[in-house]
Amino acid sequence: xxxxxxxxxxxxxxxxxxxxxxxxxxxxxxxxxxxxxxxxxxxxxxxxxxxxxxxxxxxxxxxxxxxxxxxxxxxxxxxxxxxxxxxxxxxxxxxxxxxxxxxxxxxxxxxxxxxxxxxxxxxxxxxxxxxxxxxxxxxxxxxxxxxxxxxxxxxxxxxxxxxxxxxxxxxxxxxxxxxxxxxxxxxxxxxxxxxxxxxxxxxxxxxxxxxxxxxxxxxxxxxxxxxxxxxxxxxxxxxxxxxxxxxxxxxxxxxxxxxxxxxxxxxxxxxxxxxxxxxxxxxxxxxxxxxxxxxxxxxxxxxxxxxxxxxxxxxxxxxxxxxxxxxxxxxxxxxxxxxxxxxxxxxxxxxxxxxxxxxxxxxxxxxxxxxxxxxxxxxxxxxxxxxxxxxxxxxxxxxxxx
Amino acid sequence: xxxxxxxxxxxxxxxxxxxxxxxxxxxxxxxxxxxxxxxxxxxxxxxxxxxxxxxxxxxxxxxxxxxxxxxxxxxxxxxxxxxxxxxxxxxxxxxxxxxxxxxxxxxxxxxxxxxxxxxxxxxxxxxxxxxxxxxxxxxxxxxxxxxxxxxxxxxxxxxxxxxxxxxxxxxxxxxxxxxxxxxxxxxxxxxxxxxxxxxxxxxxxxxxxxxxxxxxxxxxxxxxxxxxxxxxxxxxxxxxxxxxxxxxxxxxxxxxxxxxxxxxxxxxxxxxxxxxxxxxxxxxxxxxxxxxxxxxxxxxxxxxxxxxxxxxxxxxxxxxxxxxxxxxxxxxxxxxxxxxxxxxxxxxxxxxxxxxxxxxxxxxxxxxxxxxxxxxxxxxxxxxxxxxxxxxxxxxxxxxxx
Numbered sequence: 001x002x003x004x005x006x007x008x009x010x011x012x013x014x015x016x017x018x019x020x021x022x023x024x025x026x027x028x029x030x031x032x033x034x035x036x037x038x039x040x041x042x043x044x045x046x047x048x049x050x051x052x053x054x055x056x057x058x059x060x061x062x063x064x065x066x067x068x069x070x071x072x073x074x075x076x077x078x079x080x081x082x083x084x085x086x087x088x089x090x091x092x093x094x095x096x097x098x099x100x101x102x103x104x105x106x107x108x109x110x111x112x113x114x115x116x117x118x119x120x121x122x123x124x125x126x127x128x129x130x131x132x133x134x135x136x137x138x139x140x141x142x143x144x145x146x147x148x149x150x151x152x153x154x155x156x157x158x159x160x161x162x163x164x165x166x167x168x169x170x171x172x173x174x175x176x177x178x179x180x181x182x183x184x185x186x187x188x189x190x191x192x193x194x195x196x197x198x199x200x201x202x203x204x205x206x207x208x209x210x211x212x213x214x215x216x217x218x219x220x221x222x223x224x225x226x227x228x229x230x231x232x233x234x235x236x237x238x239x240x241x242x243x244x245x246x247x248x249x250x251x252x253x254x255x256x257x258x259x260x261x262x263x264x265x266x267x268x269x270x271x272x273x274x275x276x277x278x279x280x281x282x283x284x285x286x287x288x289x290x291x292x293x294x295x296x297x298x299x300x301x302x303x304x305x306x307x308x309x310x311x312x313x314x315x316x317x318x319x320x321x322x323x324x325x326x327x328x329x330x331x332x333x334x335x336x337x338x339x340x341x342x343x344x345x346x347x348x349x350x351x352x353x354x355x356x357x358x359x360x361x362x363x364x365x366x367x368x369x370x371x372x373x374x375x376x377x378x379x380x381x382x383x384x385x386x387x388x389x390x391x392x393x394x395x396x397x398x399x400x401x402x
Numbered sequence: 403x404x405x406x407x408x409x410x411x412x413x414x415x416x417x418x419x420x421x422x423x424x425x426x427x428x429x430x431x432x433x434x435x436x437x438x439x440x441x442x443x444x445x446x447x448x449x450x451x452x453x454x455x456x457x458x459x460x461x462x463x464x465x466x467x468x469x470x471x472x473x474x475x476x477x478x479x480x481x482x483x484x485x486x487x488x489x490x491x492x493x494x495x496x497x498x499x500x501x502x503x504x505x506x507x508x509x510x511x512x513x514x515x516x517x518x519x520x521x522x523x524x525x526x527x528x529x530x531x532x533x534x535x536x537x538x539x540x541x542x543x544x545x546x547x548x549x550x551x552x553x554x555x556x557x558x559x560x561x562x563x564x565x566x567x568x569x570x571x572x573x574x575x576x577x578x579x580x581x582x583x584x585x586x587x588x589x590x591x592x593x594x595x596x597x598x599x600x601x602x603x604x605x606x607x608x609x610x611x612x613x614x615x616x617x618x619x620x621x622x623x624x625x626x627x628x629x630x631x632x633x634x635x636x637x638x639x640x641x642x643x644x645x646x647x648x649x650x651x652x653x654x655x656x657x658x659x660x661x662x663x664x665x666x667x668x669x670x671x672x673x674x675x676x677x678x679x680x681x682x683x684x685x686x687x688x689x690x691x692x693x694x695x696x697x698x699x700x701x702x703x704x705x706x707x708x709x710x711x712x713x714x715x716x717x718x719x720x721x722x723x724x725x726x727x728x729x730x731x732x733x734x735x736x737x738x739x740x741x742x743x744x745x746x747x748x749x750x751x752x753x754x755x756x757x758x759x760x761x762x763x764x765x766x767x768x769x770x771x772x773x774x775x776x777x778x779x780x781x782x783x784x785x786x787x788x789x790x791x792x793x794x795x796x797x798x799x800x801x802x803x804x
Contacts, residue, residue, distance in 0.1 A: 085802075
């Protein structure tokens with residue numbers, strides 16, 4: 001079924017929908033017969049909510065597929081994560097919350113070290129620090145100027161990584177990546193991979209040439225490698241698709257950037273989970289869709305820190321009544337994907353979900369856990385379906401057909 | 403989601419995957435409130451495995467759709483069973499393990515009896531025995547010779563059924579079937595159904611004419627009816643799609659043929675279930691994917707022999723530790739479809755599945771049965787998803803998107 005069927009059924013409403021997303025929520029036990037992070041957490045509020053809600057397991061992309069943050073969040077908001085697979089350059093831009101325009105070609109840059117003959121000897125320039133990165137980007141910003149009609153921006157990201165933006169008309173992204181993927185050879189040319197990309201290729205050759213000249217006196221970052229070319233693509237916003245007026249509350253730039261790509265207003269000022277909850281409460285009258293993003297569940301999972309992830313879930317549980325007390329028409333508690341601490345990485349495992357609404361049909365789930373959700377009323381379904389369910393329970397979808 | 407998304411994510415690995423497939427495993431109780439064949443079987447090893455694994459129910463094609471062996475096995479191996487629906491002629495060729503080439507047009511032949519005016523009086527030639535079939539095929543092989551560039555092969559199958567293979571360039575399968583589907587009328591001509599099939603149609607007219615002449619003195623099989631034209635189609639192999647080095651162990655020719663169509667090496671020499679398990683163990687070091695096919699569950703089901711099917715499941719259960727002891731990274735125990743003895747035929751009911759791996763998240767399934775699997779962690783999903791899950795749990799899929 002086309003996930004976009006729901007777009008045709010959307011009607012306006014005054015109801016409120018809150019998505020509490022614990023990044024990387026799904027987990028695994030540490031030993032056979034053991035409990036997952038979620039199961040190990042003291043979570044009276046999540047359990048109480050699960051008892052009076054509909055629960056289930058969501059597959060971010062498809063069974064067996066481990067998603068990156070981009071596809072996982074697109075699916076959460078009802079965007080087909082494969083059809084809308086977001087280009088690396090755009091995600092890099094979103095990751096530093098860069099204000100992209102629809103004339104932009106976004107490119108990830110790795111600073112690297114080359115020897116006297118131009119051969120790459122270190123593909124990460126000895127992992128220069130972010131301060132050096134900032135200085136090098138400022139130098140390039142000064143040195144690389146192109147003819148009329150094309151603007152160039154160098155934006156530092158972290159360590160040896162930066163973002164290169166070309167802004168102009170008719171830029172194409174079918175260009176060969178210049179990273180040779182090994183040392184001892186020079187960077188590849190930014191050759192066109194289609195005839196339409198020839199003009200862009202020539203511009204990039206000029207950028208690379210001028211950049212090399214400007215970096216010649218750098219001890220480490222004396223060359224640059226280009227990857228993940230992505231022409232900016234405008235996605236239909238949550239307002240256009242679902243008539244929602246959405247607010248995103250997220251501490252990490254990547255998720256603020258993704259929210260902005262989908263037309264959400266992004267709240268500022270929170271640097272703790274507690275402050276994020278407060279921001280939702282403060283802005284509750286102004287918006288009707290709230291995306292509250294909790295990052296540390298994923299960070300602790302990525303660190304392999306089982307206990308740390310348990311503690312974050314407990315912290316969120318203690319704050320949950322602040323959302324419940326708002327009595328939103330629909331309250332969703334879930335994750336964007338699984339990050340089991342035992343794997344210390346994103347994984348393909350489905351994510352447990354609570355969907356609370358007055359119109360929820362009761363199921364038999366008594367606690368909020370991966371194994372209880374497996375027998376919940378939502379069953380197992382692709383995550384891209386969640387938004388349609390949320391809209392339906394918020395009274396925002398009309399009947400299909402007569 | 404496109405099942406072929408996983409193809410783009412596959413990475414090489416040294417892990418091992420074992421698929422133990424009990425053909426027609428799913429069943430039904432004999433009376434209201436009763437147990438299925440699987441539930442009736444003494445199966446301590448399957449139950450123990452289910453307790454430490456992920457369980458669920460798989461739909462071979464879609465809810466309500468009863469699959470043939472071709473689509474059911476294609477789905478098991480991750481091939482969309484509708485898009486890859488295998489032509490009748492090819493399945494007939496696979497069924498006798500015929501070595502097909504990509505220049506072949508495969509046609510199912512039914513020998514029939516015609517009267518003096520050429521009208522069909524028995525569409526199955528009085529179900530001649532297989533010995534007669536062999537003799538008739540040898541006679542046709544001798545008598546039917548065509549011009550240069552086209553070879554003809556007649557292969558006996560069973561009773562009145564045979565396989566006709568035309569081998570040459572540019573053969574087309576858009577040809578009218580010649581079986582009139584009733585008696586009292588002559589066979590239809592092998593007329594072209596598209597302009598491109600005209601040359602093939604003329605060749606088939608010549609084949610039919612020469613065959614009739616050669617069969618004129620046969621008491622029963624004095625004519626032949628052509629059905630299920632299928633130009634050989636090459637499927638991407640499991641090696642090409644998933645970088646697997648697969649071994650198939652199957653007693654019945656049909657399943658050996660299907661395995662070969664998908665590029666598996668087919669082990670020889672087993673004529674009992676016990677010997678099949680031994681073959682997997684003997685070859686365990688050489689391959690990384692094992693398809694162990696157990697036929698008698700389906701045969702007893704087709705016979706309507708409930709107790710017989712229970713006994714086969716018990717026999718497999720007793721052998722299961724031989725696979726568990728190998729400690730494969732992924733061990734799947736399931737069927738290709740259901741064959742409830744009370745229906746004495748394939749059915750549309752979903753199939754219970756055990757997926758065992760170190761990275762399995764526990765669910766609440768304590769025994770292996772159709773009803774317990776309904777509340778398992780895998781939930782209910784299309785069978786074509788199984789291969790993606792197996793590859794993920796074997797560490798052979800990389801992350802999708804950034």
